[in-house]
Amino acid sequence: MDLIIKKFKFSKLFKDEDSRFLLTCGVKLSGIYLVAAAFIYYAMWLILSLNSVYFESKNIGFTEELREAFLQNSLGFLYQQFPNIILFFVVLFFGGMYIGKVLLRPFEIIAHYCDSKVEDKNITYNPDIFSDYKLLTRFSEFFFRYIDERMKKKSLKPNTIAPHFSKIHSPPFERVFFFHFMVLVFMLAGFTATFIVFISTEVRSNLIDLSLKMVSIKDPTVGYFMENQSYIYDSVASVAVLIITVSYFVLSFHLYGKISGAIFAFFSTMRAFMKGNFKARVHLIGYGHIRPHGRSFNKYLDHIERECSIDHNDKNNNTEENFNNKNKI
Numbered sequence: 001m002d003l004i005i006k007k008f009k010f011s012k013l014f015k016d017e018d019s020r021f022l023l024t025c026g027v028k029l030s031g032i033y034l035v036a037a038a039f040i041y042y043a044m045w046l047i048l049s050l051n052s053v054y055f056e057s058k059n060i061g062f063t064e065e066l067r068e069a070f071l072q073n074s075l076g077f078l079y080q081q082f083p084n085i086i087l088f089f090v091v092l093f094f095g096g097m098y099i100g101k102v103l104l105r106p107f108e109i110i111a112h113y114c115d116s117k118v119e120d121k122n123i124t125y126n127p128d129i130f131s132d133y134k135l136l137t138r139f140s141e142f143f144f145r146y147i148d149e150r151m152k153k154k155s156l157k158p159n160t161i162a163p164h165f166s167k168i169h170s171p172p173f174e175r176v177f178f179f180h181f182m183v184l185v186f187m188l189a190g191f192t193a194t195f196i197v198f199i200s201t202e203v204r205s206n207l208i209d210l211s212l213k214m215v216s217i218k219d220p221t222v223g224y225f226m227e228n229q230s231y232i233y234d235s236v237a238s239v240a241v242l243i244i245t246v247s248y249f250v251l252s253f254h255l256y257g258k259i260s261g262a263i264f265a266f267f268s269t270m271r272a273f274m275k276g277n278f279k280a281r282v283h284l285i286g287y288g289h290i291r292p293h294g295r296s297f298n299k300y301l302d303h304i305e306r307e308c309s310i311d312h313n314d315k316n317n318n319t320e321e322n323f324n325n326k327n328k329i
Contacts (some may be wrong), residue, residue: 021289022100025255029096029185030089032194032247036240037085040200043236047229081199088195095188102184103259104289106133110140110266111293114300121151133174136263139165143270147304156308158276165271171264174256182252189248191239200240227295262290266297278305 011211116123125144127137146159265282273282281301282294 016292017288018104018290018292021104021188021258022097025100025103026093026096028251028255029099029188029248030092032244032251033089033092033196035247036192036196036244037199039243040196040203040236040240044200044203047232047236047300081202085199088192092188092192099181099184099255101190101219102181103255103292106136107262107266107293109289110136111296113144114296117300118303122144126322128262133177133259133263135168135172135174136267139267139270143274146274150308151304156278156305156310160296161271161274168264171260174260174263178252178256181256185248186310192248193244196240197237200237204230217319258287259290262287262294266294269297269301273301 041062089182106127109125113123113125125141127141133324150156265287269280269282278301281298286290287294
């Protein structure tokens, strides 16, 4: 019975929107590795085929048995390393999921705080320093302090907003966070490139050594042709590294784009609430992986609105930035 329950819970794991986002991040980051590995394998096979044609043009044709033995032995190291290749794929997959977790972490902290604050009023808001978004983290600290003060007085009234926050009308580029995020991504890219180069170098060494042994028996002059193929293999490895680097760089901006709009949605809702629009809520369109955290935040605002009365005497007619009332992204 316990086994059935565990299987059921596991089947539910990736049905959540945020869990599917983590899964997608793992697939994307490990998929780049698979593309680079497939490119290396295809390039090796292509070089082998061209060598075979060249040998036949020099009347050094292999018999069918010899050709099969040549292919099997030359790529034997690749087959031997297949378990390590799969293991590295799994490591990259979970590394990609961790990257996704870093992106969602600030929203999870806000949602957890909102869910817990309803039950325990003594809980404090402690954002993560490393994986924070400068705009959201700084303003959310200001916002939750404002809410705590209003809850003590059991009344809601507008609050003054700092001018530099009032001037923000679109999602800003979080340079500090993006730098931290890029460090993590390029660490994975470095590990991936190193592993790919190691595999290609070993296959190249086995391929050239075996070719020289088998070909030199029939025509020693062909050895020069084989020995000078090193630069071709080096160029293949260089292209694979370039593919990995560019792909991870583009993927960094792609994944950042998955959260930048949501950052502004949370910020603008907090700002609108503090200005006196106590009906302001987060409505995320196109950010399904963050929507569960948005719902937790909205429930918290509903709770605050129920617990506190509105101080009509202090309420002003601040109608600036009406689009923040909806905050639809």
